[in-house]
Amino acid sequence: MKKCPFCGEFLSDDSLQCKTCQKYLDGKVRVDERCECGNLMAKLTETTVEIKCRRCKRIHTIPLDLLAERYHYLLNHPPEAKESEED
Numbered sequence: 001m002k003k004c005p006f007c008g009e010f011l012s013d014d015s016l017q018c019k020t021c022q023k024y025l026d027g028k029v030r031v032d033e034r035c036e037c038g039n040l041m042a043k044l045t046e047t048t049v050e051i052k053c054r055r056c057k058r059i060h061t062i063p064l065d066l067l068a069e070r071y072h073y074l075l076n077h078p079p080e081a082k083e084s085e086e087d
Contacts (some may be wrong), residue, residue: 016059 001010003047004018004025017024026031030043032052049062 002013004011006023007041009018009020021050028045030045033043047064051060
């Protein structure tokens with residue numbers, strides 16, 4: 001167990017954000033990306049995109065460098081369109 005340095009709430013050792021004051025414990029500034037319905041889709045930091053699994057609630061961190069590599073690969077290798085079978 002650890003304490004939130006901002007409000008003193010007890011948190012689990014692997015916590016990234018305080019449930020009481022909603023502040024992040026690692027000091028990174030995050031920007032929320034939300035759907036039109038208000039549902040949180042991702043949090044953007046200076047170097048990563050954080051996506052929270054809706055089922056297990058784990059946070060997956062993806063480096064922006066990795067996203068850039070995949071984006072450029074997709075631009076150079078577009079998926080082939082499947083031919084529809086006509087009767």
